């Protein structure tokens with residue numbers, strides 16, 4: 001059986017949790033690739049040998065059993081092996097801060113040899129969907145470190161009363177081997193300690209955290225991400241080596257994200273122009289919104305058998321909140337100027353009559369500032 005048959009069968013069997021079949025296909029895979037890809041064959045063999053002896057197969061790649069809540073036995077964190085992912089698109093300033101962090105980590109030995117600590121903690125803050133979690137994944141790939149994710153908002157609600165204890169377990173686990181610990185939705189726990197609505201428990205948790213962060217070991221990176229930096233205690237801010245604000249993408253960044261999401265698509269001249277207009281119009285959208293827009297447009301284009309250009313333009317108004325008439329005016333003016341399209345085409349794109357389009361073009365308004 002060739003690889004093209006083995007792989008789908010392997011995936012089906014894993015999804016069905018049919019371990020007997022998984023093992024038998026894995027053995028065949030090993031036989032097929034042991035000469036051409038000996039290290040991959042070894043890695044599979046190692047995972048097979050761990051399975052069924054009570055350990056997670058991830059142990060074979062250095063991931064030990066993750067901490068669980070003592071009562072419910074639910075896992076407190078997710079642990080992912082490092083994957084090489086592309087760096088999200090950020091401003092030059094954010095990129096510079098990230099590059100410095102990476103470089104300083106890479107030069108850890110040199111820094112330590114003169115008694116300086118390399119940076120080991122980052123606080124990422126910014127609106128939802130700007131790429132905070134994605135940046136943690138990217139750094140896990142860059143450093144080849146497992147990514148341990150603790151979602152604090154769900155931990156706090158489901159383990160109220162035991163959060164402090166569970167948090168301690170997670171922190172100890174993260175410190176036990178080189179890794180990146182992502183404290184997601186960090187504001188859920190790090191609420192201002194003088195907040196009147198704070199429960200006594202939250203205060204204890206913040207104290208645990210402050211103490212742990214104080215002497216955090218160099219081999220593990222801790223990244224906290226939050227949408228509500230204003231809720232964070234100033235003592236917490238101080239504990240992080242670097243706080244990075246990730247803003248919404250500007251026009252050029254939006255265009256880059258669009259281009260990335262359309263990699264592999266045949267870039268006609270029209271599509272390139274339309275991307276520029278969309279990039280300009282999509283002011284206020286996050287990276288996540290833009291990715292969603294492209295995904296919806298791709299689906300629409302396939303199912304409605306329209307071009308991707310049309311689909312993108314038809315989906316766009318949904319993402320841009322506010323006055324639709326104002327949106328239509330802006331869109332028509334920009335498209336006319338940049339794309340030189342006919343009134344009829346604009347009418348089809350916006351689902352309006354040609355006379356309405358003429359009205360939009362003549363009317364005042366619809367001017368964009370240059371962001």
Ligand SMILES: Nc1ncnc2c1ncn2[C@@H]1O[C@H](COP(=O)(O)OP(=O)(O)OP(=O)(O)O)[C@@H](O)[C@H]1O
Pocket residue numbers: 087088089090126127128129130131132133134135225226227249257286287288289291
């Ligand atoms: N700057 C960006 N460049 C490229 N893609 C992005 C960017 N920001 C977000 N995305 C896309 O959106 C998805 C969601 O982003 P992510 O989960 O990192 O946002 P977040 O800032 O962590 O949001 P939240 O605060 O809601 O957790 C990413 O997987 C990525 O595909």
Ligand SMILES: [Mg+2]
Pocket residue numbers: 132133134184225
């Ligand atoms: Mg996130």
